[in-house]
Amino acid sequence: xxxxxxxxxxxxxxxxxxxxxxxxxxxxxxxxxxxxxxxxxxxxxxxxxxxxxxxxxxxxxxxxxxxxxxxxxxxxxxxxxxxxxxxxxxxxxxxxxxxxxxxxxxxxxxxxxxxxxxxxxxxxxxxxxxxxxxxxxxxxxxxxxxxxxxxxxxxxxxxxxxxxxxxxxxxxxxxxxxxxxxxxxxxxxxxxxxxxxxxxxxxxxxxxxxxxxxxxxxxxxxxxxxxxxxxxxxxxxxxxxxxxxxxxxxxxxxxxxxxxxxxxxxxxxxxxxxxxxxxxxxxxxxxxxxxxxxxxxxxxxxxxxxxxxxxxxxxxxxxxxxxxxxxxxxxxxxxxxxxxxxxxxxxxxxxxxxxxxxxxxxxxxxxxxxxxxxxxxxxxxxxxxxxxxxxxxxxxxxxxxxxxxxxxxxxxxxxxxxxxxxxxxxxxxxxxxxxxxxxxxxxxxxxxxxxxxxxxxxxxxxxxxxxxxxxxxxxxxxxxxxxxxxxxxxxxxxxxxxxxxxxxxxxxxxxxxxxxxxxxxxxxxxxxxxxxxxxxxxx
Amino acid sequence: xxxxxxxxxxxxxxxxxxxxxxxxxxxxxxxxxxxxxxxxxxxxxxxxxxxxxxxxxxxxxxxxxxxxxxxxxxxxxxxxxxxxxxxxxxxxxxxxxxxxxxxxxxxxxxxxxxxxxxxxxxxxxxxxxxxxxxxxxxxxxxxxxxxxxxxxxxxxxxxxxxxxxxxxxxxxxxxxxxxxxxxxxxxxxxxxxxxxxxxxxxxxxxxxxxxxxxxxxxxxxxxxxxxxxxxxxxxxxxxxxxxxxxxxxxxxxxxx
Numbered sequence: 001x002x003x004x005x006x007x008x009x010x011x012x013x014x015x016x017x018x019x020x021x022x023x024x025x026x027x028x029x030x031x032x033x034x035x036x037x038x039x040x041x042x043x044x045x046x047x048x049x050x051x052x053x054x055x056x057x058x059x060x061x062x063x064x065x066x067x068x069x070x071x072x073x074x075x076x077x078x079x080x081x082x083x084x085x086x087x088x089x090x091x092x093x094x095x096x097x098x099x100x101x102x103x104x105x106x107x108x109x110x111x112x113x114x115x116x117x118x119x120x121x122x123x124x125x126x127x128x129x130x131x132x133x134x135x136x137x138x139x140x141x142x143x144x145x146x147x148x149x150x151x152x153x154x155x156x157x158x159x160x161x162x163x164x165x166x167x168x169x170x171x172x173x174x175x176x177x178x179x180x181x182x183x184x185x186x187x188x189x190x191x192x193x194x195x196x197x198x199x200x201x202x203x204x205x206x207x208x209x210x211x212x213x214x215x216x217x218x219x220x221x222x223x224x225x226x227x228x229x230x231x232x233x234x235x236x237x238x239x240x241x242x243x244x245x246x247x248x249x250x251x252x253x254x255x256x257x258x259x260x261x262x263x264x265x266x267x268x269x270x271x272x273x274x275x276x277x278x279x280x281x282x283x284x285x286x287x288x289x290x291x292x293x294x295x296x297x298x299x300x301x302x303x304x305x306x307x308x309x310x311x312x313x314x315x316x317x318x319x320x321x322x323x324x325x326x327x328x329x330x331x332x333x334x335x336x337x338x339x340x341x342x343x344x345x346x347x348x349x350x351x352x353x354x355x356x357x358x359x360x361x362x363x364x365x366x367x368x369x370x371x372x373x374x375x376x377x378x379x380x381x382x383x384x385x386x387x388x389x390x391x392x393x394x395x396x397x398x399x400x401x402x403x404x405x406x407x408x409x410x411x412x413x414x415x416x417x418x419x420x421x422x423x424x425x426x427x428x429x430x431x432x433x434x435x436x437x438x439x440x441x442x443x444x445x446x447x448x449x450x451x452x453x454x455x456x457x458x459x460x461x462x463x464x465x466x467x468x469x470x471x472x473x474x475x476x477x478x479x480x481x482x483x484x485x486x487x488x489x490x491x492x493x494x495x496x497x498x499x500x501x502x503x504x505x506x507x508x509x510x511x512x513x514x515x516x517x518x519x520x521x522x523x524x525x526x527x528x529x530x531x532x533x534x535x536x537x538x539x
Numbered sequence: 540x541x542x543x544x545x546x547x548x549x550x551x552x553x554x555x556x557x558x559x560x561x562x563x564x565x566x567x568x569x570x571x572x573x574x575x576x577x578x579x580x581x582x583x584x585x586x587x588x589x590x591x592x593x594x595x596x597x598x599x600x601x602x603x604x605x606x607x608x609x610x611x612x613x614x615x616x617x618x619x620x621x622x623x624x625x626x627x628x629x630x631x632x633x634x635x636x637x638x639x640x641x642x643x644x645x646x647x648x649x650x651x652x653x654x655x656x657x658x659x660x661x662x663x664x665x666x667x668x669x670x671x672x673x674x675x676x677x678x679x680x681x682x683x684x685x686x687x688x689x690x691x692x693x694x695x696x697x698x699x700x701x702x703x704x705x706x707x708x709x710x711x712x713x714x715x716x717x718x719x720x721x722x723x724x725x726x727x728x729x730x731x732x733x734x735x736x737x738x739x740x741x742x743x744x745x746x747x748x749x750x751x752x753x754x755x756x757x758x759x760x761x762x763x764x765x766x767x768x769x770x771x772x773x774x775x776x777x778x779x780x781x782x783x784x785x786x787x788x789x790x791x792x793x794x795x
Contacts, residue, residue, distance in 0.1 A: 224690065241686070246582045246607045399669065399687070399694030401583045406633035409692045410658045430657070437629040440602050440622065441585045 002049050002067075009049035010035040040304065040326065053323045054305050059286060061294050062110075062147075062270040063310045065155040071189045074196040077157040083202060085276035086161050089168055090210045095125065098169040102272065104280035106292035111137055111228075111265035112340070112369045113445075114291070114358035117272075120262055123252045124170045127260040132172040135256060136163050137233060137265040138179040138186065141225035142341030143392065145372035147296040148266035150308050152179065152186035155270065156193035160216065162269030164207070165276060167214050170262050175216045176237050180223050190218055225342075225396035228370075229444050230255070230263050232398065243398045244444035265370065267296055287313030291357035295368065301338075301375035302329045311356070318352040321375055332377040335476075336460070340369030342389045342396075343449035345456025346382060365456040367449070381478035382461040383468055387415040389453035397446060404447030407438040411451060418465060420481040421472040428465060432458070477538035480523045484539065487514050491535040497527035543614040558605035558616065559587050567618050570627065570647045571606060572634075572718055573670035578679050580606040583671055584634075586627055586647075590617040602626070624651070632656050634668055641666040641719040666721040669694055673713035673722060681762070682706050685713060685734065696722075703736035708754035743773035750774075 001010040003025060010021065013035060024030040036045040037052055049055050060066075069076035077083070089098055103118025124132060136159060140148040152159060163175050179187050194216055197203040205213045219237040221227045227242040234256045236242035255261025271293060275283045287293050291313040297320070300306050304326030311320060317337055321327070328334050336346040345366035347354070354360050358368050376385065390412040399405040414431050417423040435451035442448045458465055467473050474482040487497075493511040505521040508514030516527070516536075528536045540551050545565055552561040557580060562569060571587040574580060582604040591608070592600045592615050602623065605616075617623065631648040635656040638644050648654070673696060674686050684707035688697045698704030709731050714722040724733035729749045731738040740749035741756055750756075756770040772780070 226690075246604060248603065248608055395691055397691040399689070399691045400671070401585055402630050402633060402669075403585055405669070405692060405694065406637055407629075409661075410633060410636065413659055433625075434629060437626050441588055441626050441630065443582055443585070443604075 007048045007050050009037055009047065009052065011037045054309075054326065057315070057319060057324050058310055059294050059312045060310045061274050061283075061286075062151060062158075062267045062296055063155075063308065064274065065158060066150060066308075067154065069155065071154050071156055072192045072196075074157060074193065074200065074202075077155070081277065082157055082273070083161055085273035086164055086168075086202075087208055089165050089276060090208055090212055095169045095171065098165060098276070099125065101276060101280045102169070105275045105283040106280075106290075107268065107271055107275060107283065108291060108358060109264055110267035110271070110295065110370065112367065114368060117264060117268055120252055120264070121166060121169050123250075124260045124262045127253055129260050131174070131257075131259045132170050133256045133259055133261040134163055134167045134170060134172045134175040135234065135237065135261060135263045136175070136177040136269055137228060137230075137263055138177055138183070139221050139228040139233060140183075140266075140370060141180065141223075141228050141396070142370055142372045144298060144300050144374055145341060145370055146298050147308060147371050149183050149186055151266050151270050151296075152183065153189050156186075156190045157197075158270045158273055159190070159266055160193055160197060160203075162272035163216060164203075164214055165272050166262055166264065166269065168212055170260075172262070173213055173215065175214065176219045176256075177216065178219045178221055178227070178233055178237055180221045180227075182223050187218060187220060194218070224398070225392075226398045226444070226446050229446060231444070233263065234261065243400045244446075246443060267371075288355065288357050290359060295356070295371060297371045297373045299325050299373050299375070301373075302332065302377040302380075303327065303375045304329060313357045314355045316353050316355055317347065320356065320373070321352070325375065328375065328377050330377075332379065334375070335378050335380055336376045336382065336385075336457075338366075338374040338376065338385065338389075339372065340367035340452075341372045342392045343367075343446065343452050344369045344372070345452045346376070346385060346460065347456070348460040351460075365459055366452070379476055379478070381419075381474055381476035382457040382464050383415065383419050383474070384476075384478045386453045386457045387412065387419055390415055390450075393446065393450050393453075397450070401441075401443040401447060403438045403441040404443065404450060407434055407442075408447070408450050410434060411438070411454060415454065418468050419474070419479040421468060421479075423469050425466075425469055428458070428469065483523060484518055485516050485521055485523060485525075485527065486537045486539065487516055488535055488537050489513065490533045492533055494532070496530045496532070497536065500526045500530040502526065541610045541612050543610055543612070543616060545616045546618055552610045554610070556610050558589065558591075558603075558608045558610055558614075561610060562589070562605055562616070562618055569605070569618055570631075570650070572643065572647075572668055573672060574606045575672055575676075575716060577716070578672065578675040580604075581671055581675065582607045583669070584630070586630055588623060588626055590620040590623050591615065592617075627651055628653060632658060637661050637664040638666050638668050638719065639664065641668060641721075643718050644668060666719045667696060668719055669696070670718060671696075672716045672718065676712045676716045680710065680712055682708060682710075684708075698734050704734050707734055707736050708758050709733055709736065709738035709752040710755045741770055743776055744771045745776040745779075746773060748773055 001013045038045055046052055069080055099118055099121050107117045108114040138148055138152055167175055221236055224242050226232050227236045229244050230251050232242040232244040251261050284292050294310050294312050296310040299309050309324055334349055336348050338346045347364055347366050351364050361368050394408050394412050397404045397408055411434055414427050435455055438451050439448055467475050472482055477483050491513050495510055498506045503520050503522050505517050506514050541554055543550055569587050572584040587605045588602050589605045590600055591603055593613050628651045631651055632653055634644045635648050636658040639660055677684050684704040685698050687694055714724050729740040731740055738752040740752055743750050750773040759765050760767045
């Protein structure tokens with residue numbers, strides 16, 4: 001809980017604390033000590049949220065209103081300066097001027113590709129057509145990512161305003177927001193925002209008394225990962241099966257219903273009003289020269305502080321993980337960070353000082369993606385990670401083209417073979433060759449980036465693959481077929497593991513060393529979870 | 540007209556033409572399973588992938604499916620570069636793992652020196668290579684009776700809800716276009732069965748042989764403005780009638 005304007009920060013506030021906060025803090029300016037944030041390292045209490053590293057290292061543009069306004073009240077948004085940018089655009093600026101500002105700001109698409117938004121808009125505007133469309137991509141399908149969801153749920157008007165500005169710039173009169181069905185609250189809040197806008201004349205005919213008319217509709221996706229791909233998304237909005245088509249003619253030229261279409265994602269649109277209000281130069285100063293502005297990430301995995309963050313581009317991975325994230329849980333060693341969603345890649349410790357921007361991450365074999373960031377510690381097996389993401393992609397491939405459908409399936413099968421200790425070194429070569437074909441031959445971005453989980457892990461953690469293949473050993477102790485559980489002499493004979501084991505695989509008497517029967521053990525890990533004495537080794 | 544180079548030879552092509560057509564016209568043989576002149580190009584099998592570059596591209600190359608790529612001035616195409624051959628080999632290898640008994644795939648793979656798949660054969664594989672020709676032909680005819688269902692590796696071709704498709708008229712276009720003869724149908728006397736749906740066939744008044752289904756005839760007479768009497772005869776009898784009429788006309792012409 002943050003009390004403005006001082007930024008007083010209370011944590012773990014319960015309903016019963018509210019009356020006390022009103023009585024003491026609001027009325028008498030007293031500070032309630034027990035609710036203050038305690039720094040886990042220095043153990044000092046901190047009053048202001050801006051001084052806490054988790055917040056102080058962040059810079060919020062796309063997430064500027066999150067938690068500060070009531071999402072379903074248009075008045076709150078307007079009170080905070082909302083729709084000022086739209087009013088300025090409609091009354092003072094020509095479409096060309098809008099595009100100029102966006103181009104100058106260097107805003108790049110936040111959905112993953114990182115294409116210059118201004119250039120996209122300009123191309124679309126230049127194409128002669130009776131109809132232009134603008135579509136917002138809210139199909140955030142990456143496991144562990146929730147940036148767009150937070151924006152759509154917490155600040156739907158900023159997305160709408162961004163879409164309207166884009167529509168004015170390219171000359172569109174109709175727009176769609178594609179939201180996945182798994183985000184019911186986002187759909188409710190967006191619909192409410194659209195209804196409110198229509199009521200007050202911010203949407204519909206002659207908006208704000210100008211000649212600009214625009215309507216927007218929500219299209220709900222049925223939760224296919226591939227529908228985040230632009231051509232598949234447009235098919236899905238049109239009511240067809242969401243399958244990509246070859247894009248030798250780009251969707252900016254021939255997109256939704258074969259008409260010129262601008263497709264940007266939620267975060268990109270949320271940035272637009274801020275850029276118009278504060279100017280291109282303000283935005284350009286944030287971030288790096290080629291990747292301007294900020295980027296939202298969902299920081300998850302084995303870090304102390306997980307959650308939604310927004311940081312200036314160019315910040316290093318180390319700063320994100322150690323300063324904002326507060327380091328690895330239980331002070332275990334860092335092993336890898338996975339960025340860019342399932343088709344992104346894993347970066348090792350040696351890459352931690354890389355600046356986070358579109359081009360550097362791609363060069364390092366991962367990608368920015370839409371902004372998932374999963375931190376892994378030494379208990380994570382990289383073969384297992386690759387196997388997991390490949391299995392996700394096998395399930396989510398649309399199945400239209402052969403390299404992606406059959407190729408990823410076989411790649412996953414080979415990864416399973418390695419994790420089970422049945423593979424040879426020839427299989428590893430085969431996987432690399434197959435990956436090359438999938439990358440080169442697939443129809444859409446899903447297939448083209450599909451082998452990334454394997455390629456990036458084998459690039460940085462080849463030894464771990466070889467340990468599985470040559471020594472039939474899983475160094476991180478994860479791959480079931482290659483590990484076994486043993487009780488060491490730290491065992492106090494408390495019998496907790498015996499109770500926990502569902503397979504009667506542990507025997508022993510009270511206060512005596514227990515023994516695991518390897519033939520009965522299913523390696524489920526239930527015993528490790530209950531042991532308080534670190535008495536069970538996984539090797 | 541557009542000038543481009545294919546395997547070192549300068550070729551002229553119509554503007555808007557797809558690369559695959561031009562390549563085929565040169566007598567160059569490249570495999571393609573999902574391509575058919577009757578339907579729009581689809582780009583699913585990826586076997587017709589070729590390497591393209593331009594002098595202005597500074598050595599940069601791209602790999603595109605020729606069935607979908609419109610010709611461009613100055614394009615330099617290589618249909619059998621080592622990378623392309625490797626790609627085709629791998630795709631055929633993958634298809635062979637899925638459909639080891641499909642003759643078309645066996646033959647295509649053999650041309651690229653593959654007789655057995657190097658991957659693990661898929662347990663529930665069948666002869667369907669998911670080229671999508673059947674559904675696209677069905678859509679083009681206007682029936683949309685079958686479609687592809689499920690995603691990824693579980694993709695298959697099926698009628699809605701795996702029940703006898705209500706929109707199917709039993710025209711057999713899907714079975715005839717299927718490159719691996721996977722779509723089964725039976726014609727017994729005047730009864731036809733396809734996709735689990737039974738049809739009664741019309742019988743030719745002259746030869747007494749079964750022709751097309753009642754549903755297909757009704758559809759054609761309604762949507763293509765063909766009189767219903769037309770379907771009382773089969774094609775052979777129609778030709779005979781036509782020949783007789785033509786004969787009469789010539790005869791009549793001579794008498795004049």
